[in-house]
Amino acid sequence: MIKYTIKRLLQSLITILLAVTIVFLLLRLLPTDYYFTEDQLMKFTTEQKNAALEAAGLLDPVGEQLVRFYGQILHLDFGISRRIQSGIAVTQVIGSKFEVSMRLGLISLAISLVLGVILGILQTVFKDKLIDHLGTVYTVFVNAVPALVSYSLVLVFGSKVLGLPALYSTRNVGPSSILPVACLSLASIAGYALWTRRYMVDELTRDYIKLAKVKGLNTREIMISHVLRNAMVPMVQYIPASMLLTIGGSLLVERFFSVPGMGPLLTDAINRYDVNVVQTLVMFYAALGIVGVFLGDILMMLVDPRITLTEKGGAR
Amino acid sequence: MEKKPIISARDVEIEFSLRGRTLKAIRKCSLDLYEGETLAIVGESGSGKSVFTKTFVGMLDANGRITGGSIEFEGQDMAKFKEKDWLKIRGKKISMVMQDPMTSLNPLKKIGKQIQESIEHHQGLKGEAAKKAAIEMLAKVGIPDPERRYNQYPHEFSGGMRQRVVIAIAAACKPQVLICDEPTTALDVTIQAQILQLIRDLQKELGMSVIYITHDLGVVANVADRVAVMYAGQIVEYGTVEEIFYDAWHPYTWALLQALPQLGVKGEALPTIDGTPPNLFNEIHGDAFAPRNKKALAIDFVQEPPFFKVSETHSAKTWYLDPRAPKVERPHSIQNLREKMEAAHG
Amino acid sequence: MNMNKKHMIDRRTFMKAAGAVGAAGLLAACGGSSSSTGTAGSGAASGSAPVVDNGGDPIANLVTWELALRELQTWNVLYSQNAADLNVLCNCVNGLVTNNIYGQFVPDVCTEWTQNEDATEWTFKLRDDVTWSDVNGEVKANLTSQDFLVGLEWVLNAKKNENMNTSMPNNYIVGAKEYNEYTNELGEDEAKALTYEDMLEHGVGISAPDDYTVVYTCKVPCPYFHTVASGACLFPAPKALVDELGVDGFLGLDNTTMWYTGPYVVNEYIQNNSKVFVPNPNYFNAANESRFESVTVRIIDDTVVGFQLYDAGEVDEMELAEAPASTILADPNHKYYNNVVEATPKKYSYQYHLCFNRKNEDGTPDENWNKAVANTKFRQCLMHGLDLLDSYKRVNQLKPLDLENLCYTMKGLCTFSDGRDYTDRVIELLGYPKSDGKQLRRLKDITQLKAECMEELSAIGVTFPVTLYSYVKAGASTDGMLVLQQIFKDCLGDDFVKLDWLNYITSMDQEIRIPHLACWYGSGWGADYADVSNFLGQEILHDDNAYYAHEYSYIAEVAEDPKDYQKELIEQFEEFTRLYNEANAIVDDTDARYNAFAQAEAYFLENVLTVPNYYEIGLQLTHINLYSKINTLCGIAAYKYVNWETSTEAYTADDFAAFAEVYEAGKGVA
Structure with a gap:
């Protein structure tokens, strides 16, 4: 087990390094003009442009930049943001934000899981009856209507009818988190309900469910103890990754409600060509994803006795 | 054995609706099952043997229904049973052993627990008492080292062993009737004989009546008292x-x-x-x-x-x-x- | 010289527009002249009785908004060049000179300024009661003239400030450019170790004869230098703080590490969410300026969310985009019907810059267009024929006529000594009638012009209709273009000029402008300092710094090798340049200078060397008296939260009319 973990760890590190190197090189491919705002592009003479680029270390040959970059990472120096928050260390920029995203994300995940799975169970138990159809309508609606439209609806309803605060505010964290969490959960509930129903319905046709019935267990016992329990196995695989990726925040929801989280950070950084932030975030997200998958594999192993972790990597 | 039959099916008719059309699967079938006997029902695939016996445990598929006849058991007509009535019958009075031991057991649950479930449900035993009963059952069906095996999962058992477990589950609550739907078809011949013997032993010990569904006349010759x-x-x-x-x-x-x-x-x-x-x-x-x-x-x-x-x-x-x-x-x-x-x- | 590219008034651009550096009272020309001596006092009314009493109380804790894409990037005022940053920082730090609500330049941390005879030497006397405080309100140091030396060295040092904000000091101050280039060459550590003493040794034209005096020496006579001094490039920096934080730390200031001289400190800052300003207990002008007990700025994604906020009472003002404005104005019973008022006008003078050297997509010159646009009558048809009112309505449905811009220089930037606005003089010279309240002032009957033009152009081989290519971002709304296209059709005729447009994916500059692909560019220019030369100087020939001549109209290229049909065009530009240089040489008499500029500008516009477009005055719902805000067309103080008149009741259009009256009356007095 230890050997396996170490092997996995090394593989992960290499994956992360590869990902960030590719991003690094891609960023360097962009014309350096993107580094400047429109105002600056007009005003600067070539020398001034060069001076700014050099200060940011963008003029050296790419190979040299890459080596220096690796050196910096080894020292855990992730550089300084130049465009998001000029002059502030990237770790600080990110650090102040991910706690917010994570908190909202985890709350939403918990709610979505619970509500989504319950809805999925209800849909399975009352398959093809009214509840099942209503659940399907909900799922289709949430997926068909563009996210921003749904959010606007939630905003108007929440703000006008329920009197909830319209924007996230750190002074009023509780009530002002309600609408963002609701929006985050909308689609997730539908997703979890859909998958729960699907896996549970799959289970219903299995022979051992027939055996359970013939044993004399009633529907409730069968559903919970056999169908749901078995259906959960393929689903839990994704839960650790989902949990970790809540750190990444949701771009749309956070923008919409002005949540000071990680969501818009990556796209903003790319737009403004803040290379240090982009690179660090890529590494961060890659690491999160990998850890999430790994935890998911371990969770699978715990939950399904047929599965053991093998040398080939991964649960099977 | 001139006794009153335990199960008495008279002129049972069963229909299935498939894609808008009606399939008459059972056309006026009558059958009696006497106490303590072994009855074999033989026929080809599609003759209706499984369907017919499924009605004895209320496991007819959702698109099927009994359109005629009666099935008497303990003074009640099971053809008219609702689900809640069946809950008193299944596993407790009438049990079934299914065909494919490889898929009959829940792969994610311990074997012992799967037996114990039945015991707890029907006999009201809990915890340690139920566990003990389950281990006893495992021993009875010939599983060696039952305490250890109790904690194992189906994939750690061979086909024959699994079928023993299924039988253990079915017999755990001492039912009056045991229906075996081709219990040995998926097993190889040497194991076959052992399983048949096991069922026979259990039958004697628990005083069950057994219905065998099979297409194999060799099995029939081996175990049956009566044949339909x-x-x-x-x-x-x-x-x-x-x-x-x-x-x-x-x-x-x-x-x-x-x-x-x-x-x-x-x-x-x-x-x-x-x-x-x-x-x-x-x-x-x-x-x-x-x-x-x-x-x-x-x-x-x-x-x-x-x-x-x-x-x-x-x-x-x-x-x-x-x-x-x-x-x-x-x-x-x-x-x-x-x-x-x-x-x-x- | 802040620019904001406004391609067309399309919905998306409009919705992204935010309360940028705004100016109040654009509807009225601002008064006051840039005299040669300033006087102490802020020139603004201190918190006396409100101008309009609409039944509400003054707001103590103001809540206002900003768009997410305008969240500030840096807290270091010397490093910043974004209006977004300066909107925040103007409340935190002060420079030598600032503006009052009439747009006049008044002392900020100085008490007065004087210039020598030929306006090459400027002396600023400082107040002795200005202090640097930290975010907790503790006094850390006094402001002295040394801070200005430190500040200028910081700006000019390429390794410290990355060449931000260098263009104005380099252009005006003796030795600045040389020092800046010197630091460009140096190694990083060496340059970072330099101090203001090194800068003085290099002969840069700044000196501090005593603790409360700063003297600047200009390369050439600069009669408007005091307006330059209102810009971020000449702000002070406290030496003690720079020493304490080090170069990197000082560059990476945030609200908790910086030192404040201004009316507020920002004690809470959550990026992309909110900022809270609370009064600075050590503010030097607290006695004369009323402040809020707190100001909260909330970041919103766009004005849709913003409208919800306003409706819920969570914010005290909100710009209205086209859609909500239409909804409200369409229904006289709407609860906000009377509250729709004009918003803070943007500081830009928008023009359609004609391209005189258009190329086709394959790189060959578009002779058809180039010939047409070189013809004066053609351009005059564009100017006097196009009825742009419909496109103005998309910005402001309430009073679209007020948006019309007839000049090149920004209204309100320069005033004669009798209080008259410079642009009024230009309009007088151009002979436009007063507004009749119904249609744009520029419109004339162009039938004859059109006929003559078509005849002349056909004779040199132009085929009609001539296509005028504009541009739109791929995927963005084309509503604005469609409106414009219809205007072309109705006013000029499909037989004459047709509007079409090209798509670009990310960068208008890279994909459209630099390849010379568009026939005209909608663009707005904001003043860097208060003089006409800042505007007209972008269009002259023979000057490398003339931005539009080199980058938009490409007239500089044309001038190098004009074709036959362009000879007349070049002559016009030469004459314009001549008139401009004449005017620019007058440094001792502001009125004469402006008069001469007016001649040049009138000549420029008569021959339609660009097509003036509009002023961006949107609509809003507000609890704040627009006219009580500081008016800066250049400089950074437009978002200073001092002396604002507010009410817990939202203002109506009538209230605003009353405000305007009082404002007008007060102009002459100030």
Whole structure:
């Protein structure tokens, strides 16, 4: 087990390094003009442009930049943001934000899981009856209507009818988190309900469910103890990754409600060509994803006795 | 055994709706099951044996329904049962062992727990007491080292062992009736014998009546007291095992017996029954087997034969038994079956 | 010289527009002249009785908004060049000179300024009561003239400030450019170790004869230098703080590490969410300026969410985009019907810059267009024929006529000594009638012009209709273009000029402008300092710094090798340049200078060397008296939360009319 973990760890590190190197090189491919705002592009003479680029270390040959970059990472120096928050260390920029995203994300995940799975169970138990159809309508609606439209609806309803605060505010964290969490959960509930129903319905046709019935267990016992329990196995695989990726925040929801989280950070950084932030975030997200998958594999192993972790990597 | 039957099915009719059309799967089937006996129901695939017995535990598929007849058990007509009535029967009074041991058990639950579930549910035992009972059951079905095995998962058991576990689950609550739906078909021959023996032992110990569903006459010869032959959704002949083997009257039974591999002559092709079972979506006129029966009488195509009694325990649904019918010879190969069987089994 | 590219007034651009550096009272010309001596006092009314009493109380804790894409990037005022940053920082730090509500330049941390005879030497006397406080309100140091030396060295040092904000000091101050280039060459550590003493040794034209005096020496006579001094490039920096934080730390200031001189400190800052300003207990001008008990700025994604906020009472003002404005104005019974008022006008003078050297997509010159646009009558048809009112309505449905821009220089930037606005003089010279309240002032009957033009152009081989190519971002709404296209059709005719447009994916500059692909560019220019030369100087020939001449109209290229049909065009530009240089040479008499500029500008516009477009005055719902905000067309103080008149009741259009009256009356007095 230890050997396996170490092997996995090394593989992960290499994956992360590869990902960030590719991003690094891609960023360097962009014309350096993107580094400047429109105002600056007009005003600067070539020398001034060069001076700014050099200060940011963008003029050296790419190979040299890459080596220096690796050196910096080894020292855990992730550089300084130049465009998001000029002059502030990237770790600080990110650090102040991910706690917010994570908190909202985890709350939403918990709610979505619970509500989504319950809805999925209800849909399975009352398959093809009214509840099942209503659940399907909900799922289709949430997926068909563009996210921003749904959010606007939630905003108007929440703000006008329920009197909830319209924007996230750190002074009023509780009530002002309600609408963002609701929006985050909308689609997730539908997703979890859909998958729960699907896996549970799959289970219903299995022979051992027939055996359970013939044993004399009633529907409730069968559903919970056999169908749901078995259906959960393929689903839990994704839960650790989902949990970790809540750190990444949701771009749309956070923008919409002005949540000071990680969501818009990556796209903003790319737009403004803040290379240090982009690179660090890529590494961060890659690491999160990998850890999430790994935890998911371990969770699978715990939950399904047929599965053991093998040398080939991964649960099977 | 002249007792009152435990289960008495009379003129049961079962229909399935499939894509808007109706399939008459069981067309007026009657059957009695007596206490302590082993009854075998034989027939081809699609003859309706599984469907018929599923009604004894209320496990008919969702698109099927009983449209006629009655199934008496303990003074109640099970054909009219609602789900809540079945909860008192299944696993407790009437149990079933299913065909494929590889898929019958929940792969994610410990074996012991799966037995224990049944015990806890029906017998009201909890915790340690239930666990003890489950371990006992494991021992009873011949699983060595039951305490350790209790904590293992299905994938750690072989096919034969798993079937023992399934049997353990079915027998755990000492049911009155045990229905075994082709319990040995998926197992290899050596294991087969062990399983059959196990069921026999349990039957004796617990005083159960057992219904075997099988297409394998070898199994029938091994375990059955009485045999019922089904074809196209009806029971066409029933009797004691000897009567059926040595004194069969229905042409379908003859065809089945002819096809016994033990009767095969080296170098020759085994006899088969030409044709296919009838399409049960359509109305059937006359004897259902007539189209495949080379020696069918004219009347077989026109009118359905009633049951004719051959003895107190043996009846067959064929015009051959009508006094007015011409004499029909049993096929040659099965005429001296008794001798041939004794010779084969030594 | 802040620019904001406004391609067309399309919905998306409009919705992204935010309360940028705004100016109040654009509807009225601002008064006051840039005299040669300033006087102490802020020139603004201190918190006396409100101008309009609409039944509400003054707001103590103001809540206002900003768009997410305008969240500030840096807290270091010397490093910043974004209006977004300066909107926040103007409340935190002060420079030598600032503006009052009439747009006049008044002392900020100085008490007065004087210039020598030829306007090459400027002396600023400082107040002695200005202190640097930290975010907790503790006094850390006094402001002295040394801070200005430190500040200028920081700006000019390429390794410290990455060449931000260098263009104005380099252009005006003696030795600045040389020092800046010197630091460009140096190694990083060496340059970072330099101090203001090194800068002085290099002969840069700044000196501090005593603790409360700063003297600047200009390369050439600069009669408007005091307006330059209102810009971020000449702000002070406290030496003690720079020493304490080090170069990197000082560059990476945030609200908790910086030192404040201004009216507020920002004690809470959550990026992309909110900022809270609370009064600075040590503010030097607290006695004369009323402040809020707190100001909260909330970041919103766009004005849709913003409208919800306003409706829920969570914010005290909100710009109205086209859609909500239409909804409200369409229904006289709507609860906000009377509250729709004009918003803070943007500081840009928008023009359609004609391209005189258009190329086709394959790189060959578009002779058809180039010939047409070189013809004066053609351009005059564009100017006087196009009825742009419909496109103005998309910005402001209430009073679209007010948006019309007839000049090149920004209204309100320069005033004569009698209080008259410079642009009024230009309009007088151009002979436009007063507004009749119904249609744009520029419109004339162009039938004859059109006929003559078509005849002349056909004679040199132009085929009609001539296509005028504009541009739109791929995927963005084309509503604005469609409106414009219809205007072309109705006013000029499909037989004459047709509007079409090209798509670009990310960068208008890279994909459209630099390849010379568009026939005209909608663009707005904001003043860097208060003089006409800042505007007209972008269009002259023979000057490398003339931005539009080199980058938009490409007239500089044309001038190098004009074709036959362009000869007349070049002559016009030469004459314009001549008139401009004449005017620019007048440094001792502001009125004469402006008059001469007016001649040049009138000549420029008569021959339609660009097509003036509009002023961006949107609509809003507000609890704040627009006219009580500081008016800066250049400089950074437009978002200073001092002396604002507010009410817990939202203002109506009538209230605003009353405000305007009082404002006008007060102009002459100030």
